[in-house]
Every structure is written in structure tokens, then in C-alpha cells.
Amino acid sequence: MVSPVTSIAYDRNLMTPGVGDVIADVLVVGGGNAALCAAISAAQAGARVCLLERSPKTYRGGNSRHVRNFRCAHTGDLGVLSGDYELDEFYDDLVRVTKGNTDEAMAKSVINDSAECYDWMIEQGVLFQPALSGTLSLSRTNAFFLGGGKALVNTYYQRCEDLGVDIHYNATVLDVHIEDGFADGVLVDFDGQQTYVRAKALVFASGGYESNKEWLARHWGDKAINFLIRGTPYNRGEVLKCLLDSGADSIGDPTQCHAVAIDGRAPEYDGGIVTRLDCVPFSVVLNADGQRFYDEGEDVWPKRYAIWGRLVAAQPNQIGYCIIDSQSKDLFMPSVFPADEANTLSELFGTLGLPVDEALETVEQFNDACRPGTFQSNDLDGLSTEGLSPEKTNWARPIVKPPFYGYVLKPGVTFTYLGVNVDANSRVSFNEKRSENVWAAGEIVAGNILGEGYLAGFGMTIGTVFSRKAGQQAGAYANTNA
Secondary structure (H helix, E strand, O other): OOOOOOOOOOOHHHOEOOEOEEEEEEEEEOOOHHHHHHHHHHHHOOOOEEEEOOOOHHHOOHHHHHOOEEEOOEOOOEOOEOOOEOHHHHHHHHHHHHOOOOOHHHHHHHHHHHHHHHHHHHHOOOOEEOOOOOOOOOOOOEEEEOOHHHHHHHHHHHHHHHOOOEEEOOEEEEEEEEEOOEEEEEEEEEOOEEEEEEEEEEEEOOOOOOOOHHHHHHHHHHHHHHOEEOOOOOOOOHHHHHHHHOOEOEEOOOOOEEEEEEEOOOOOEOOOHHHEOOOHHHOEEEOOOOOEOOOOOOOOHHHOHHHHHHHHHOOHHHOEEEEEEOOOOOOOOOOOOOOEEEOOHHHHHHHHOOOHHHHHHHHHHHHHHEOOOOOOOOOOOOOOEOOOOOOOOOOOOOOOOOOEEEEEEEEEEEEEOOEEOEOOOOEEEEOOEEEEEEEEOHHHHHHHOOOOOOOOOHHHHHHHHHHHHHHHHHHHHHHHOO
16 A cells, blocks of 8 residues: 655745746646646647656556546447437436536536547547446446556556657656746656756646545544545645645635545555445445434435445444345445355344444334335336435335345545636636636546536546647647747
């Protein structure tokens, strides 16, 4: 496991505007999907591009190392995607998960542009595979990467090298020099050596601040100590802070984030997607007091899985317990760690450390409230409880068939939504005025569309669409201002 990175002391006196090495036409800060797509697009526009990745080469790619798919609008079959997934349906899905807390014009622009991304990714060498079976049910809406996120990242790095992009690892941006929205350069620690470097145009794709628990605690309080960070420990938000300190307009709620309920045995950092648990729709979820606290069957899993991290975070000790029986154990993607198993619920609750009597009473009330109906694991089946609070509105079957299984849940934060304001072309706003030579893409701009909630694969959609525009425009700007 990678240890969380620490802050680096630096000398701001090294930052003298107009004095320093111009190392590229376009300087891209970041090393994940958005940064790579921006670098490729800028290079294809004819610009000389430099990419700064904070991590060592072994851990390059940020959170993108852990992704599996991206969501894509299309009419008719498109590669591994089947049927139609048109703009209106895509947008309706987004509105439901965000509860309308999104920018309609920008969201529709991104959704419309996503249709071009599939073929572009193929052109860069990305390979896709059909969706696997299980509760995600995304064969029509989401294209899965063959080999997962690491294969995607490696493909894009190879493409950057083929296009002549100058790539630096262990390159930590310590500060930026931006006056009145115009960027002159950045102060970089190149593996221990601090240097001020300049470029004609800058693209910031350096992620959020989810690995900075001190920053999380400002908005979440002491409970942030118990959060697990699913992705890279290198996303600590220093670049975001530099941009905000330089007058970049902020956007997004700092208490909102992509947070999933993951296996409580996951590492504190970088556990990735394999630590996610997909059993919630077929379960009852209890808190440490043995009580249910939310509708486990509210909607299909791709539209609800990313709310459960926040739900668990609001419970005592930021912990939950997912309980299923043998009827459901094969209905979801297998977990990386085996569940606790017992022949009786009493034994299982004791093993999990739950208050046995309270938990038994909760499950008995749930079982009594389940109504007859036809169970359908892959669709909303309306099989619900009656007279329960909260109700379970789909997939409500009594938990009665041994053996019984339990998982401990903890909040797994993927990325934060506080970021910088951009327009539909990914240009950053400083004091309500669009910058001439600064763009941003990826998680650092997610709050422009994601006010709350999440839709499976949509982070990659946002990252790919915005970054392609950022790279194209930064490259064009550099060429014009040769």
C-alpha cells in the first residue's frame, strides 16, 4: 500500500513572472484519464506538450487506474454497446441521481459530446469488452475497458509517448503563478529539485482532495478519520487550493462527493474498485445500533451505489452491516474478501459485533413486512415491504434461508465535488471572467455538473469530454500565440 504523501516545503521567491524555462506550448498538470486525454488532444493539435504526474511511474494514472467503464450516449449498436441510449434518457438518469442538482445546459453538452468519445478512444488504441453479468446491468449504457483502468492508462501513456509528449513522474506542482486569470507558470518539485517552469497554455487535471483528510474534516468533522479512500493517495488538493487562492471561481458543494459503501476490511488508501460491495439491493443494511436507516431497494444499483458511502458516513461510528441469506449470495459480483457466515442470525450478529437482540428484532420486523410478489434480480420488481420505516421498495424478500452472510461497510470516498468553475469548453473562470490560457478537466471540474449523487461511469464521461476540449483549445491557443 502507498503511504499518504506529505506536503513539501518550498520557496515562492523562485516564482518570477517571465523568468524561467518555457518547457512546452501546453503544460498539463495531472496524470490520470483527463490529463492524458488533454495531452493527446493538444499534441494532435500540433502543440509541444509536457505532462507532470505527481506519482512515481509505478502508480501513475491517479484514480483512473481503478476505473472499469465510461457512460456513452449512442443511437443503435456501438461497438460493445447495444441498443439505444439517447440524450434524453441519459439526461433523465442524471437528473434522478442528482435530484435535479445539475447544470442542464452543461450536462446536455457533455452527454451529447460523449457520443464522439467511443470512436476517439478506439483511435487511441483503447480496447473494450462486453459488460459482465451481475447487478450493474450496464451493457446498453456503459462501455467496459478490456483490462480495466490500468490497461486504459497504459494505452494512453503509450499514445502520449508516440506523439512526443514530454512526461515527468515524481513531479509535484507546488504553486501556480496566475495574475488576473492569466497563467505564467508553475513551481514544480522534480523529484527533490524545485524549478519554476513556464508554458503558453496550462491544463489542470490534477483531481480533487479526497486523500487530504484534514481538508475533508473541515466539512465532515471528526468522522472523516474513519473514511477509507478508494483511490490514489496523491490527490491531496494542493493544486486546487493554489487555483482557488489565485482567484479561480469555485463550484460544487464541499460536503458532496462520490462515496461508496465498501468492505470495511479495505486499506485506508488505494483499495480500488474491488473493495466495493454490490449486495446492498438484496440485503438489509443495519447500523451499529442494529437499526435499518435507508431503502436498500430504491433503484437499480448503477443509479444508487454511490449514495451509500454518504449514508454510512452519517451513521454511528461511520459503519454499516449488510445482511443477506443464501437466496441472494450469488446475485452480485463476488466480493474480494469473503463474507462472515453463520447458520443463525444470532450467531452472525454476534460475530459482527452487533447488538443481537436489537438486530434480530429489526430483521424480524422486516421479514414480517415483506409482501408476496415476483422477484426479479435485474429489474425494478416492485417487491416491497408494507408498514415499515423506512420501506424497502424493491427486491424485498424475507431473510430466512441459512446460511446467513454479513459484510461490514465503511464509507469509501472516490473523489470530491468541490472544484473550479469552467464553461462548456473547459476554460476556467477567475473572478467571473474566463481565462485566456487556463483550462481544467476531470475530477477538478466535476462539481460543474454533479451537484450531488452519481451515475455509474459518468466521471469518466466528464473527464474525457472536458479534457479533449481543453487539450484541443490549449493547443490551438499555443499555436496562435507562437
